[in-house]
Amino acid sequence: MVPAWITALLAGSALGAPPSPAGLKSDITILVDNDLQGPASPTADSAIILLGSKMTLRDAEAACAALGEQLWAPELGASSIRPNLDFLRYQNKSRAGLWIAPANGTARSISTSGDISGGHEETARLPALCTQTAPFSSGTIRDTSEQWRISIRANDEELVGYRDRNSFRFMSVRYAPEPERFGYAKLHEGKGDEVSALEYGSQCFQGTSGSEDCLFLNIWTPHLPRPRCTGEKGLKPVMLWIHGGGFTGGTANDAVFDGGNLASRGDVVLVAANYRLGKFGFLALDDGETNGNYGLADAILALDWVRAHVRALGGDPDRITVFGQSAGAAVVRAMLASPAARGKFAAAVPLSNLGGMGYGAPYSKYLSVPEAAASGGAALLEAANCTDVSCLRKVPAEVLSGLAGDVRFLVVDGEYLVADGLQFSGDPLDVRLMIGITAEDGTPMTTYTRDVSPEDTEWLTSQGLPYPPRSVFPLPDVENSTLAVDTMAARLTTDAMFRCTAQATANALLSASLVPEIYYYEFDRTYQTPGWPKLDLCEPGGDPAGDPSTSYYLQCHSGELLYVFGNVAREGLPTRDVADLAFGQFVLDTFASFARTFDPNPEVRFLTARGYTGTVSALEKMGRWEAATGGNLKLRALGWAGEGMEGFRDVEQCEWLGLGLEYYL
Incomplete structure (x- = not known):
């Protein structure tokens, strides 16, 4: 006899009522070996749906059907779901096995080790694996049917x-x-x-x-x-x-x-x-x-x-x-x-x-x-x-x-903000912090004048920025004098509007013991968003699909976002070199790790369970991200050429600007 809730569930599905965890009497989890390549990925069809509540085989079949899916089976020809099973094992879930589709009338289950068993009675109660055939979405395509x-x-x-x-x-x-x-x-x-x-x-x-x-x-x-x-x-x-x-x-x-x-x-x-x-x-x-x-x-x-x-x-x-x-x-x-x-x-x-x-x-x-x-x-x-x-x-x-x-x-306003800035005294914040910038964050914040010479100063001072001595902000050694001045101006603007106050903020919070540690970073590799700022300085070779190793390609404002959210391929953008995909995976894994554990160093067991071997290799190459602490200020250089830990940058330049490490103290 089919339980009443299953009959109601299937009837509701037939009438177009959307399924729900309440209706399915189960939590629902999507698991996929997501390498950020979307439909082009070799693991694009590795997705499964886990129904986490224990149920009989018939109930599992009905629950999958209510989702418009069926019990998963290896005969369906999908990519290996092994990383998904490994992740369930890492989470200590479903040790007794999970329902999959019967074969030749025999009930089957799969363990998180990938072993398939036909030894369960249909009335046994196990979690279940359903297929997951919903299509990929993109910035322009989504199926909400x-x-x-x-x-x-x-x-x-x-x-x-x-x-x-x-x-x-x-x-x-x-x-x-x-x-x-x-x-x-x-x-x-x-x-x-x-x-x-x-x-x-x-x-x-x-x-x-x-x-x-x-x-x-x-x-x-x-x-x-x-x-x-x-x-x-x-x-x-x-x-x-x-x-x-x-x-x-x-x-x-x-x-x-x-x-x-x-x-x-x-x-x-x-x-x-x-x-x-x-x-x-x-x-x-x-x-x-x-x-x-x-x-x-x-x-x-x-x-x-x-x-x-x-x-x-x-x-x-x-x-x-x-x-x-x-x-x-x-x-x-x-x-x-x-x-x-x-x-x-x-x-x-x-x-x-x-x-x-x-x-x-x-x-x-x-x-x-x-x-x-x-x-x-x-x-x-x-x-x-x-x-x-x-x-x-x-x-x-x-x-x-x-x-x-x-x-x-x-x-x-006296309610939402009661002082003219973040205060660096008083009780600890009781918040974990990760702070940083892109290496030339300020590049789009300056209006550039074409054919400017190193002797011209008004174009910069008219924008409220001092024209610095070359002893503090030297011009790069390039033949194109305009490029040299533009690059210096990008560094100056980055220091004046981003780097110096960010580093001073970290130093003040640590010096006042408001937080015990801060994970501080700078991006030395970026992928500029296609809509802004459309500056040649921010694109490798002036071309979004160019070579990121190009000299004087600057790491501009917003250039970290496509990496942090893992959306280079989703936005239909080209992979510029072999590092683009691996670096994007590493950056996303780092930021997500901070959210999960308040430490941007992803747990190797987590990475291994999910099959994120590229990030495991990156961690081995770059070493551990060490937090900045009081009296030991350091940053993680986020790039793909062996970058790692170093001290805070442009400390002398920030002092010249009047925005040194003691600025907030």
Whole structure:
């Protein structure tokens, strides 16, 4: 006799209701030997679905069928699933075996050692392996049709997402209702409805596009727990991504940082958050009411949603790493400084945070509300022909966005930020830190003048940067004098806006014993994002498909992102040399390791179990990443030519700029 729940399950599947962990009475995990090559991978068809609850053979067959799959069998001709089985053995799961498809009417199971047995009765209760035939997705292609849909219950909503080959995907999950313009958002409360999480929601208003109703999360996870099994066991670490864009642009929907590969290969839950931008996210007026930091408050509210509901998506709320790049890194730094975020996350990774001089200064040194009002708010009021914020609320978004007023700065509002920067005294932060930049991060932050000679200085000093003596910032020995000056300017800008304040931050935190150690890095190899900044200096040979060993190819801002998220192939970009794939695997494995263990040195047993032999070899070549500690400052040079540990860079240059290691002390 078929159990009633199986009959209901199959009936629901036939009617188009998406399966769920609750309906299947089992947690569901996607396992795949993910080498980041996507459909071109020799292991592209190695994916399986693990149903972790113990069930009879008939129940297992029905559960796989409800997912639109069948019990896995070696006769199906798929790639070896051995790395997936090895990973289950590493996790000490399913020692009694897992159901696979019967052969010649005989029930079969497979052990995590790969041994197939026909000795089980059909009424035995075992976990099961289903096929996983969902297609790969890409930045331009995704299949959200009914056969791949899955639902979970979170925040009193039935969220209907879907799976691709690598992960479960829940897009546009609302964490706050549309807020009042220039008001702080509140957490969204579900009302028992079924909600589509199949497509990206709107980006936050920027330029002439987007919406003010934009406070959504995108979530990628390899694991969905059965609702009554959402305790600590089996939950994955969580990485909450805060996008960059100068506080005026960007979106969590950007395909460059699609989280499927990082979630799948890294064994984490990845969440990316939208937050309000520009005038809508940061307007401050000296009126006692309009205090700014709405975008920062949004990001902290997204963190609150994650803490409250991520268990339903397989994530551990006590192991949240917040990470962001550029303006996103500034949000992460502000979270470290904010009393509203204190104690809500376990680790932080600010990638390429700005600070110091010129354009970079206000990202780490916050304005007072009167300063922000004078620098941008007053100009906006005048341009809108308004005298107060109530008038500004009535201006159409597309009009308001284009009006004068440079409104995009974090401010000391008294609630979310209570000081003009991260403080380097007081109680320990109780947060693990990894901090770093790309080697020539500041390259796109300078406007270059063609055919400039080494004697010209105004083109640089007019941008708020000092023209340095050659004894401190020597010109490289190249025949092309313009290239020599451009390269020097890239180094100067990197020091002035990125390197010096990042190193000074690490030194101050360690000197004040606010954290015991910091994993500090610089990327000496990058893969520039295709849309920005489109500078020849940032591309090998001026060509995105060129040779990365080209001399004077600089490691520019945002050039680490495709590696961190493992999305070079997913974005349809060429492999430039033999190191591109291996380095990308190594970088993703390193960042995911930090999220899992708060140590960027991946556990060799984990790597071996998953078949990540390239990263094992890389670790042997590069040696262990040692943390910087008080009095022993060191960084990991991330490259593929034998880079390893060294001291902090350009210490003399930072001293000349007035941004030395003691800058914050």
